[in-house]
Amino acid sequence: MQFRISKRGDIPRKQEILIRVIAICLSIIFAGIILLAFGLNPINIFGTIIKGSVGSEIRIRQTAMRCIPLLITSLGIIVAFKMKFWNIGAEGQITMGAFGATWVALNLSDSLPMPVMIILMMIAATICGGIWAFIPAIFKAKMGTNETIFTLMMNYIAIKFVTYLQYGPWMDPTQGGFPKIAKFPANAVLPSVLGVNIGWIFAIIFVVLVYLFMNHTKKGYEIAVVGESVETARYAGMNISRIIIVSTIISGGLCGIAGMIQASAIEKTLIAGIAGGYGFTAIIPAWLSRLNAITCFFVCVAFAMLIQGGTYLQVSLGISSAVASVVQGLILFFVLGSEFFLQYKISFGQAKKEVA
Amino acid sequence: MADMTKLAIEMRHISKVFGEVVANDDVNLQVFPGEVHALLGENGAGKTTLMNMLSGIYTPDAGEILINGEKVTFHSPSDSIRLGIGMIHQHFKLVDVMTAKDNIVIGQKTSFFTKGKELSRKVRELSDRYGLDIDPDKKVYEMSVGEKQTLEIIKVLYRGANILILDEPTAVLTPQEIKKLFKVIRNMKEQGCAIVIITHKLNEVMEISDRVTVLRKGKSINTVVTKDVNIPKLIEMMVGQKVELSIEKKKYEDKRPILTVDGLTVKNDEGKDMLSDVSFTLNTHEILGVAGVVHSGQKELCESIAGLVKADKGRIFFEDENIVGKTPRDIIKLGIRMGFIPEDRLGMGLVAGMDIVHNMILKDYQNQPGIVLHRGPCTEQAQKIVDALDIMTPSIYTPVKKLSGGNIQKVLLGREIDSAPKVLITAYAVRGLDIGASYKIYDLLNEQKAKGVGVLFVGEDLDVLMELCDRIVVLCHGEVIGVVNPDEVTKEDIGLLMTGQKLEGNKTEEEGGEADAV
Structure with missing residues (x-):
């Protein structure tokens, strides 16, 4: 035929x-x-996945916990992807964000009030994640390097850097020789709201902010124009280098905050594997949602359910x-x-x- | 016509659909050996699609093709080459760093070692037979456009083609080169070749062709013997209705210089001069044409005025201010607007995936206060422009890439004009437009001229340039070779200038004569 x-x-x-x-x-x-x-039995399996992800209050909390880093990272990726800046360096940006937050948590006085501490950690995470995205961005803006390879490679540098800290200068002497970094003081651990770390409120705020930023601000419009046609942007008198740099810093900054939440609320310290693959997984919902922040929220929830359901599958059915x-x-x-x-x-x- | 019994090409009931676009719908075409057959139609009428099916690039959805009386099916271009069909594309398919000879043999099944002498002999033989003039050992990058085209013709003849398809062969040639080409075509015709020439230039159809087939919106409207028709009749067949076509050229007295380019030099990345020492003056109430062979510095000229490329030397005065070194943003604020229509039409100036409203915002948003994007005024502006220019669009929220070429150009020009410019730079403003839309654009430019705007019109069609412009700057290899008054020179004069030959006498203004009476 x-x-x-x-x-x-x-x-x-x-x-x-x-x-x-x-x-x-x-x-x-x-x-x-x-x-x-x-x-x-597929029906059994699918049932278990759903039961495992939303079947009880605790499981819903677990799902939410997985959703937070995924969602925030996806939002960060959306900002860069909209400009056709293929940032696949979220993994590294998460790691560096966690590094920044850890530096603040371990070096500032543990008598600081918690909100101040959290805000300072967040700022440090944004800066570190942003810098990690800024490096490939400046090279792309000024020299036209390929951001895909560049951001990818930056991941490994970030992870190896944290591994070095873990085994070297930041190793906690009280751990009896284990290569571990010290635990965060109590004022550097994110509080919980409704049984889930406060990160979920941040995530929802970011969904709204990213949506508004991309659709209702001049900068968001510029990003979309650069993504569609660099020539047109140039012709309209836009400063393309600046747009590339600003949007990648926002992108990397968001990923950095995801890293800070993971370090502060989940691990309560810094480990080399802090990003745990979220940086790569998050590309999928970003893309499936067609770079729309609101849609992205729902896709991330579904993905978090699958991840959490999968874990439950292992526990309950082996x-x-x-x-x-x-x-x-x-x-x-x-x-x-x-x-x-x-x-x-x-x-x-x-x-x-x-x-x- | 030699042999009436046997058709060289017969295409019966050909249809081809791309998505929702019906490119060809039940098209019929018959071409005899020893005939020059013009395929006439507006852009998007389906001429190139039809010929691409004849050369095996596309396969028809329906219908059949007969070559020399036999039914054929092409699976690839090589099938059609084997049957003696050669297509010369609008964009040359040559390897720049190779010699003419190498270009002729690449892709050919020959023995491992090319027989240099044998090849040269064959090429010379072909050249003599058809009156083609080429140096087999010249590298392609050293060739002029005309030479490249000659090489393309030899290439297909070498492969044994006796059916030649030329896709808009004259679009890139000077009047002198066109004359040469037509001579070659007539030689080929005498040798019994069947020649199909795709064009939308009517005077060329009248000059060269024996018969014309007119396509309109994918359908073959009629085939007529050229000497039985005239140009208005052909236009009527192309457009589907009678059209009154004239460009008015009003003269204004109260001109004053508004933009003065003085000694402008622009180098490319490799340090080569793209523009060298260009000087001219643009006045208010004036349309100043820019003519030249493709890539003579037109793009660099437009972009350097708009501040998009850096001038290496020279000054550009807008009113009394030197704008060299200013950012595009500042230049836009001064009232200089540019509409550059690149070959892909959407590359610069519009955002293809965005709707009309968002394309209006492009020029305006930076003047809005705060960080929030206000769409309100632009929505009104979009509606106003759509109404004023009869832009055919489902709504102002339709992505511009879904509109037709003419409507896209109207959106672009409409936006630039709506911002009340003082200087308007348009490059290839009617590229790809049908006749009606082109004249609408000329009217718009004339309206701007009446308002006192200085219009720099970079054009391709010399006939239009001569009809529309008050003066014409002729560029050749990035230099101003002359500024002429179209009322005092012929098209051939401009053609000579385009190839770098100065005119005798004083037909060109000395150093911008009348314009610089400041």
């Missing part, structure tokens, strides 16, 4: 949504088939949490695959004359 691929025109919004919903359904069905092939990763991967595969069908149509058989 012959088939031809041709470009589609615009499709109505309804059909677009339908195609996306079909894609998600297909991914779940396909995941079910794979689970069946391994001799597992099935590897990799199962959840399989589902996650399939959703991504199908949703991104559906982009193709949104842009192209495939017709089978010999071409016939169409009535236009």
Whole structure:
């Protein structure tokens, strides 16, 4: 049989949504088939994932905890991606943000009032994460280097740097030779609200702020114009280097804050693996939400559920949490695959004359 | 026409659809051997698509193609080359660093060692036969546009083509080069080749072709014998209705210099002069044309006035102020506006993915106080421009990339004009536009001239430049080779200037003569 691929025109919004919903359904069905092939009951598994993520108050809290760094990092990535600055250095920016926060937490007096301490930590995290994004940005703005490779490499530098601190100058002598950095003093640990660290309130505020920034400010508009066409931006008299630098600092700064929350609320210290892969995972919801902060919130919640559900799977059924990763991967595969069908149509058989 | 019984090309009921765009709809075309057949139509009429199917680049969705009476199906361009079809594209497909000879043989199945002598002999033979003039050992980057085109023609002839398709071959040539090309085409015709020439220049159709097939909106409207029709008739067939076309050129008395370019030199990244020692004056109430072969410094000239590229030497006075070294932002504030239509049309000036409102904001937002983006005034402005210029759009919230070329250009010019400029720089303002839309743009520019704006009009079509402009600056290799009054010179004179040959007598103004009477 012959088939031809041709470009589609615009499709109505309804059909677009339908195609996306079909894609998600297909991914779940396909995941079910794979689970069946391994001799597992897919309905049981999916049920467990949902139960494990929102089945009880504690599990909801766990899900929320995973959602916070994912969401804030995604927001940071959105700011850079909107400008077509492919920042895949969030992992490093999170790590450096955590480093900045730790430096403040361990060096300032532990008698500082907590809100002051937290704000100072946050500022330090923003600056450090921002600097980590600024370095590739300035090279791109001034010398046209490739930011993808550059930001990626910066990740490893950040992680190795923290490893060095952990084994070297910042090693806590009271840990009996273990390569650990000292725990944060009590005033540097984020308080909890409704059983989850206060980071969730920050995250929601950031969603609104990023949404407003991208859609209702001049800077946000400039970022979008630079992303669409550098030539046009130049022609409109925009200072492109400055826009690149400002937006990457915001991007890296947000990622840095995600790192500060992880260090302060979760680990209560700095470890080399503080970013825990969130920097990479966060690219997915940023992209799936089509760089819209509000949509991103919902996508991140769904992703956090999958991650948390996967962990629960391991605990309750003894099935590897990799199962959840399989589902996650399939959703991504199908949703991104559906982009193709949104842009192209495939017709089978010999071409016939169409009535236009 | 030699052999009426056997058609060289026959395309029957060809259709091709891209997404929602019907590029070709039931198109029929018949070309005899020994015939020059013009394919005429406005931009987007489907000429190039049709020819791309003939040369195997696209496959038709429906319909059939017969070559020399036999039904064929092309799977790739090599199938069509094998059948003797050669296409000469608008954008040359040559390797710059190679010689003419190398370019002719690359991609050919030859023995491992190319037989240099044999090849030279064959190339010479072809050159003699068709009156083509080329040095086989010259490197492509050293060639003029005309020479490159000659090389492209030899390339397809070498491959044994006897059906030639030329896609807008005259667009980049000077009048002298066009004459040469037409001579070559006539030679080929006498040798029995079938030649299809895609064009939208009507006087060329009348001059060179035996028959014309007119396409309109993807449909073949009619095929006529050229000597039985006249230009207005062809326009009517192209546009689908009778159109009155004239450009008025009013003279104003109260001119005064508004923009003076003095000794402007711009170098590119490699330190090569893109503009050298350019001087001229633009007056109020004036449309000053800029003519020149492509890449003669037009882009650099526009961009240096707009502050987008750095001038290495020289001064640019706006009223009495030197604007060299000012930022684009400051220059915009002074009232200098630029609309540069690059080849891809959307590259500069508009944001393709954004709607009309957001494209209006582009020029205005920096004057807004605070950090918040106010859309209100721009929404009104967008609506006003859409109404005033008859922009065909579903709404002002439609991304501009979804609009047609003419409407996109109207959005761009509308925005620039709406900001009440003092100097308006337009480059290739009608590039890709249909006839009606082009004349609408000329009217708009004339309106600006009436208001006292100094308009710098960088153009491609010499006929239009001569009709529209008060004076024409001719650029050649980045130098001003002459400033002429179109009423006193011929098109051929300008053509000579474009290739760097000075005119005898005093047809050109000495050092900007009348303009500098300050």
